[in-house]
Amino acid sequence: MIKPKIFQWIEVSSYEQMSGIAATIFIDQxxxxxxxxxxxxxxxxxxxxxxxxxxHHQAGEFSFARATTFNLDEYVGKGPGDATSYHEFMYRNxxxxxxxxxxxxxxxxxxxPDLAKECERYERLIAESGGIxxxxxxxxVNGHIGFNEPGTPFDSRTHVVELEEATRSxxxxxxxxxxDIPEKAITMGVETIMDARKIVxxxxxxxxxxxxxxxxxxxxxEEFPASILRKHPHVRVIYxx
Ligand code: GLP
Numbered sequence: 001m002i003k004p005k006i007f008q009w010i011e012v013s014s015y016e017q018m019s020g021i022a023a024t025i026f027i028d029q030x031x032x033x034x035x036x037x038x039x040x041x042x043x044x045x046x047x048x049x050x051x052x053x054x055x056h057h058q059a060g061e062f063s064f065a066r067a068t069t070f071n072l073d074e075y076v077g078k079g080p081g082d083a084t085s086y087h088e089f090m091y092r093n094x095x096x097x098x099x100x101x102x103x104x105x106x107x108x109x110x111x112x113p114d115l116a117k118e119c120e121r122y123e124r125l126i127a128e129s130g131g132i133x134x135x136x137x138x139x140x141v142n143g144h145i146g147f148n149e150p151g152t153p154f155d156s157r158t159h160v161v162e163l164e165e166a167t168r169s170x171x172x173x174x175x176x177x178x179x180d181i182p183e184k185a186i187t188m189g190v191e192t193i194m195d196a197r198k199i200v201x202x203x204x205x206x207x208x209x210x211x212x213x214x215x216x217x218x219x220x221x222e223e224f225p226a227s228i229l230r231k232h233p234h235v236r237v238i239y240x241x
Contacts, residue, residue, distance in 0.1 A: 005233050009216070012240035015204050019048030021238050022136070025200055026053060027062050029134045035066040037126075039135030039193070040094070041146075042071065042086045043171075045202040046136060050093040057098050064100035068129050070122075071107040072137070072146040072193070076160060076184035079111040084174055086110075108158065108186040119158040119186060126192065135196035139203050139211050142166050143224040147187035150223050156189030190228055199232055203239040212239045 012018045026049075029036050040046075056062065071086060078085035087107050095105055106125060112118035126132060137145050142164060148156065149164045161184065168181045175181050193199070203212050211226065215237065218227040229235050 003233055006235065007230065007232075008236045010236060010238045012204075012238060014240065015048055018202055018204050018238045018240055019046075019052050022046070022049045022200055022202055023052035023056060025236065026134065026136070027056055029198075030062050030064065030067060033133065034063065035068070036133045037068045037070065037129045037131065039132040039137075039188075039196055040069050040071045040090065041136045041138050041202075042073070042089045043138045045138035045204060047093060049136070049202065054094065054097040064098045067100060068104045069100065069106060070126055070129075070132060070188075072135075073185050073187040074108040074110040075182035076110045076115065076186060077182055079109060084180070108188075110182075110186055115160050115186060119160065122158045122186070122188075123192065126188075132196040134198045134200065135193060137193070137199060137201040137226075139201060139208060139215070139226050140167055141170055141207055141211055143211050143214065143226045145190070145193055145201075145226050145229075147185040148190050148193075148225045150225060152190055152222060152225055154190050154194075154222055154228050157192050158186065158188050161185055161187055190225060194228060194232055198234040199229065199236070201226070201229065201235065201237045201239075203237065204241065206241050208239070209241055212237070 074086045080087045108122050109118050142150055147161050163183055163185055172178060172181055215226050218224055220227045220230055
């Protein structure tokens with residue numbers, strides 16, 4: 001049987017609408033398959049989405065108890081207890097509000113003494129869990145997905161990256177001082193992301209529209225990492241300004 005290819009553009013008129021639609025997609029996934037493996041993202045784009053998920057969860061509409069989650073990335077040198085780590089972002093915005101056991105939620109360990117081993121461990125965990133059913137993505141202004149900056153090979157798996165200046169500047173709003181912004185991160189690779197069975201990409205605001213337009217019209221090139229999504233069998237892009 002040939003699998004139909006889905007590349008759906010969902011235009012929204014508000015950030016709240018984007019968050020609500022994304023939450024519905026994830027809730028439907030968990031209702032259909034309570035032991036789903038979910039890929040999660042951080043940043044400004046998914047904040048409203050997490051709020052919605054928590055609200056529906058607390059209303060008793062669905063449970064995370066049998067789910068497993070994997071986050072896309074984490075800064076090198078950061079981990080639990082550090083307010084600017086992605087571990088803390090996830091704890092604050094989602095994990096502490098839901099019924100997902102600690103051993104079922106995964107974020108790369110930016111404090112691991114051997115980062116290469118940590119990348120291998122993370123890949124192994126994803127594979128052992130059966131692979132990601134539904135992956136949430138944001139998009140960087142330079143087209144990065146996760147922290148896969150332009151030029152990252154499409155066949156990359158979880159790896160350590162040097163962050164681009166553009167990325168460090170966009171993320172400066174989360175730090176008190178510029179020198180606190182990490183220079184490196186661990187991220188799922190492009191191929192790790194492409195292995196997810198379904199993908200939802202969120203992009204909201206004027207500063208993201210150029211990347212969205214480029215995604216719409218692009219040829220597939222490593223210079224614009226998100227372009228690879230054009231080859232994925234099931235993508236929904238929820239976007240607006
Ligand atoms: C960050 C994250 C990405 C995220 C992107 C957009 O640096 N590593 O996973 O999707 O950049 O972030 P935001 O949603 O805050 O614009």
